[in-house]
Amino acid sequence: xxxxxxxxxxxxxxxxxxxxxxxxxxxxxxxxxxxxxxxxxxxxxxxxxxxxxxxxxxxxxxxxxxxxxxxxxxxxxxxxxxxxxxxxxxxxxxxxxxxxxxxxxxxxxxxxxxxxxxxxxxxxxxxxxxxxxxxxxxxxxxxxxxxxxxxxxxxxxxxxxxxxxxxxxxxxxxxxxxxxxxxxxxxxxxxxxxxxxxxxxxxxxxxxxxxxxxxxxxxxxxxxxxxxxxxxxxxxxxxxxxxxxxxx
Amino acid sequence: xxxxxxxxxxxxxxxxxxxxxxxxxxxxxxxxxxxxxxxxxxxxxxxxxxxxxxxxxxxxxxxxxxxxxxxxxxxxxxxxxxxxxxxxxxxxxxxxxxxxxxxxxxxxxxxxxxxxxxxxxxxxxxxxxxxxxxxxxxxxxxxxxxxxxxxxxxxxxxxxxxxxxxxxxxxxxxxxxxxxxxxxxxxxxxxxxxxxxxxxxxxxxxxxxxxxxxxxxxxxxxxxxxxxxxxxxxxxxxxxxxxxxxxxxxxxxxxxx
Numbered sequence: 001x002x003x004x005x006x007x008x009x010x011x012x013x014x015x016x017x018x019x020x021x022x023x024x025x026x027x028x029x030x031x032x033x034x035x036x037x038x039x040x041x042x043x044x045x046x047x048x049x050x051x052x053x054x055x056x057x058x059x060x061x062x063x064x065x066x067x068x069x070x071x072x073x074x075x076x077x078x079x080x081x082x083x084x085x086x087x088x089x090x091x092x093x094x095x096x097x098x099x100x101x102x103x104x105x106x107x108x109x110x111x112x113x114x115x116x117x118x119x120x121x122x123x124x125x126x127x128x129x130x131x132x133x134x135x136x137x138x139x140x141x142x143x144x145x146x147x148x149x150x151x152x153x154x155x156x157x158x159x160x161x162x163x164x165x166x167x168x169x170x171x172x173x174x175x176x177x178x179x180x181x182x183x184x185x186x187x188x189x190x191x192x193x194x195x196x197x198x199x200x201x202x203x204x205x206x207x208x209x210x211x212x213x214x215x216x217x218x219x220x221x222x223x224x225x226x227x228x229x230x231x232x233x234x235x236x237x238x239x240x241x242x243x244x245x246x247x248x
Numbered sequence: 249x250x251x252x253x254x255x256x257x258x259x260x261x262x263x264x265x266x267x268x269x270x271x272x273x274x275x276x277x278x279x280x281x282x283x284x285x286x287x288x289x290x291x292x293x294x295x296x297x298x299x300x301x302x303x304x305x306x307x308x309x310x311x312x313x314x315x316x317x318x319x320x321x322x323x324x325x326x327x328x329x330x331x332x333x334x335x336x337x338x339x340x341x342x343x344x345x346x347x348x349x350x351x352x353x354x355x356x357x358x359x360x361x362x363x364x365x366x367x368x369x370x371x372x373x374x375x376x377x378x379x380x381x382x383x384x385x386x387x388x389x390x391x392x393x394x395x396x397x398x399x400x401x402x403x404x405x406x407x408x409x410x411x412x413x414x415x416x417x418x419x420x421x422x423x424x425x426x427x428x429x430x431x432x433x434x435x436x437x438x439x440x441x442x443x444x445x446x447x448x449x450x451x452x453x454x455x456x457x458x459x460x461x462x463x464x465x466x467x468x469x470x471x472x473x474x475x476x477x478x479x480x481x482x483x484x485x486x487x488x489x490x491x492x493x494x495x496x497x498x499x500x501x502x503x504x505x
Contacts, residue, residue: 094262
């Protein structure tokens with residue numbers, strides 16, 4: 001098991017300083033197996049990004065435990081095995097794509113010719129060849145997203161975390177991103193991703209977690225869907241959860 | 249940490265603020281000749297003070313701009329969230345950015361001093377090596393200012409507020425010694441005790457940046473006590489060290505929301 005969340009709770013203050021707090025995660029428990037693609041779906045503001053931030057050690061749980069590769073999140077050795085693509089990424093926009101990927105690659109332990117080859121190959125895969133010397137400041141949203149995918153898969157990290165990976169991409173870009181994710185799994189990697197587009201999750205994920213009001217309300221194996229669309233399952237689960245007053 | 253320093257240096261060189269500073273510098277070189285042509289009394293000393301003041305303004309200006317730019321990128325545009333997801337320790341981020349900005353400031357400080365040193369030789373025919381005594385003073389002073397920015401990122405996510413507070417601390421620090429000296433004069437007798445106490449507390453809490461202003465002794469080449477000079481530098485380095493240590497301790501537990 002790569003990731004384990006057990007009974008995790010997290011709240012944030014409603015105001016900048018002090019005041020009442022709003023519970024975002026309420027006893028969140030789930031796990032991620034090695035070599036799987038796990039999709040996390042949920043309405044806006046239900047704790048998806050908070051879950052990712054906890055996984056990366058950017059914020060800390062108030063209750064419960066989180067284990068990533070058997071250790072606490074935020075550990076530098078563990079971070080060498082992880083890559084992350086944030087939602088609406090903003091990279092160092094005075095640099096160009098090569099300089100940026102070089103920085104990320106060296107942090108992941110890649111060096112010299114091997115790194116240069118991998119950068120060239122990755123830029124080719126994401127379709128940024130020809131634009132690699134342009135400053136990131138001049139990139140369109142879709143190009144930044146492509147660059148974000150390139151850094152996420154550069155050097156084949158064991159565990160890739162993607163927050164809305166297909167956002168801002170054109171149809172060809174979406175196809176490329178899906179192939180990258182599926183190929184990563186083929187090569188033994190693990191992917192955890194969130195998306196608002198349920199069809200994308202259905203296409204790629206082996207297992208899907210439906211999140212509502214700060215906890216997992218349903219876990220769906222891809223095979224369990226049968227002929228049903230994920231959308232119909234999702235709507236049904238969320239509607240049923242609305243009527244459950246336990247967590248309101 | 250080296251990667252973080254190099255990233256900051258690389259970004260600094262490509263920042264618009266860097267080129268803005270270069271334009272101000274070129275303008276100040278032009279102004280040098282104009283001011284020199286108008287100066288009637290002790291032109292050599294006047295131009296030395298002009299050179300040292302310009303070097304100080306340009307390097308501090310660059311440091312302020314870089315601090316604001318990087319905080320804006322990292323806090324408002326959420327680069328920090330991404331940076332900390334990479335195999336970078338939190339203290340490496342703080343120390344790397346701090347040293348990267350400080351070194352960028354140092355390069356500009358050194359280059360501008362060398363240019364004015366050569367200009368002094370061209371205009372007055374004298375190699376005035378004492379000008380270089382100014383470099384460590386301004387470098388340490390700018391490190392003190394930058395360290396406050398990294399302390400303040402623990403308190404606010406708003407780069408504009410942090411930049412404003414850093415400017416505020418600079419304004420207090422540069423005038424603190426004058427304020428304390430004023431309190432010792434007869435004119436200050438009517439000032440309430442509480443206000444005097446407040447100034448005295450500020451004197452020990454805020455950085456005493458007026459210590460670093462040695463432009464006049466340097467330009468006249470007299471009154472520089474080597475012991476005092478070294479003590480001022482040690483004071484600045486220890487103060488910076490404490491602020492940075494405090495900044496790192498707080499940042500290690502900070503939640504990046």
